[in-house]
Amino acid sequence: MDELDALRGMRTALAEEEPPDALAARIQWRTGTGSAAPESAPRPLRRRLRLPLAGGLAAALAAGAAAIVVTQPGSDAPDRPRPPAEGNVLLVAATNAEKAPLGAYWHTRSISGDIYAVGGSAKNFYKVDARQGNESWTGRDGRGVSVYLDPPDVPLTAQDAQKWRAAGSRRMVRVPDPEGGAGSVSLDMAGTGTAVPSPTSPGDLAYGLTPARLDRLPTEPKALENALLGLKGNWRAYAATAKKEPIRALRGRERVRALSDVTIALLSKAPAPPKVRAAAFRMLAAQPGVRAGGRTTDPLGRTGTVISLPLKTTVPLGLYTAPKQLGTYTRELIVDPARGMLLAVRDLVATPPKGSRPLPPGDDGKPRSLTAKNMPDRFSRRGDLASYEAFEVAQWTDQAPPH
Structure with missing residues (x-):
């Protein structure tokens, strides 16, 4: 069993029956309303890999250096979605994705974040967006270059920034250590940015989807x-033993x-041709319970x-640990239909x-347990951002990657 299979085996998902009103909405799918051991010395946070979003373990773990600037992912007020345009x-996204030209390289640059609460009580804490990123160029033969990005961790909102200061x-x-340890981990509010581009190969691509x-x-x-549906992997949410089977x-x-x-992989990290990317959008639109919501940032x-998926899922903890099953989470996609x-x-x-x-024995061979007080989102409320x-x-380009 390889590392990707291990990650798939660690996922959990809580299935729910699709209610009749959701089914009716899907059939007429145009607009919708989506929906206590002594503490050890702190260690730097080991970044986590998100299986559905990662382009492959080697690419995700490749060392590299780059600086990126992003807008803060949170705001002091929750999103208030507006009704989507008719259609x-x-x-619409599929139609526009199909128009995109091919190029010599599939170029992606992404940033991901996990939201952590800093503080000891629900009355006195602030949230930090622990971020990491990746930039890659994948040629038509599957070979290319990947650069690991290490931006600084940042307060999630302006109010959180005020509390941090x-x-x-x-x-x-x-x-607290989110992987079930008794100690703590450290978040770096400055970032390091100390690495170089690393070569990638077809074997690094997710789900075996070579060019x-x-x-x-x-x-x-x-x-x-x-x-x-014929792709084989350890897809089950809960299984006593991991086994490969088709979707x-x-x-x-x-x-x-x-x-x-x-x-998600076809629409982001995978070097898929425009027509395949368009078909992926259309296939997603036809899935049970997938609904369009309002506009958001x-x-x-x-x-x-917003595109809401009919799922409640837990967020994986990391490469070497069992997934968190102490809370549930909903997944949303954000799509720009005009750009496909x-x-x-x-x-x-x-x-x-x-x-x-x-939890079963971990990296140190000792059993341990997950507790809610150690979870990154231990002070969160329903609807709060957990990760992204x-x-x-995400586009084809003829510009050569760095060496």
């Missing part, structure tokens, strides 16, 4: 879905979850339309974490 936004504007802030395989994918949505072995929302994971400050582009994916708190859960990935660049 199925995913079909009042606490001394510390460069390193400490939060040759991508070129052979159907460009009709139903045929594309049928082809993707078509899944049912209901568990199948929608697996298909949406692959669709993504973590980079861009305006797009997936702008961002975000996970929102549905049920704040509570209770505890034992935003795609600043």
Whole structure:
């Protein structure tokens, strides 16, 4: 079992039956309303990989240096979505994605964030956006260059920034270890930016979707879905033992979850041809329970339309640990239909974490447990941002990558 399979095996998803009103809304899918051991010395936070969004382990872990500037992903007031324009936004996005020209390289630049609460009580805390990023150029043969980006961690909102400054504007802030340890981890509010570009190969691409395989994918949505249903992996939300099986072995929302994971890859990191990307948008529009919501702002400050997935899911903790199952989360995509582009994916708190859960022996061979008081979003409320990935660049280009 490789690392990607291990990540898939760590996912959890809580399936729900689709209610009749949601089914009716989907059939007429044009506009919708989406929807206590002694503390050890703090260690630097080990960045986590998001399987559906990562372009591959080697690419995600490659060392590199670059500086990026982003708009703060939060605001002091919650989003107030406006009704979307008439028409199925995913079909509009598909039409525009199909018009995009091919190039020598598929160029992506993304930034992701996990939201951590700094402080000891619900009455006295502030939130920090712990960020990481990746920039890559993938050639038509699957070879290219990947650069790991290490932007500084930042207060989530202006109010959080004020609280951080009042606490001394510390460069390193400490939060409970989200991987179940008894100690704490450190967030770097300055960033490091100390690495170089690293070469990548076809084997680094997610789900085994090499350029040759991508070129052979159907460009009709139903045929594309049928082809993707044959992808084998450890897709199950809960399983006593990990086993590889095709997506078509899944049912209901568990199948929608697996298909949406692959669709996100096709619309972001994978060097898919424009016609395949268009088919992916159309395939997503046809999935049960997928609905268009209102307009909102993504973590980079861009305006797009919310696409709600019919899922409640837990957020993975990391590469070597069991997933967090102390709270539930909803997933949304933010799409710019005019550009035919997936702008961002975000996970929102549905049920704040509570209770505890034992874990099997970890990296040190010792058993431990997860507790709600150690969770990054332990003070969150329903609807709060838990994590995200935003795609600043996702396009074909003839510009050669750095060496």
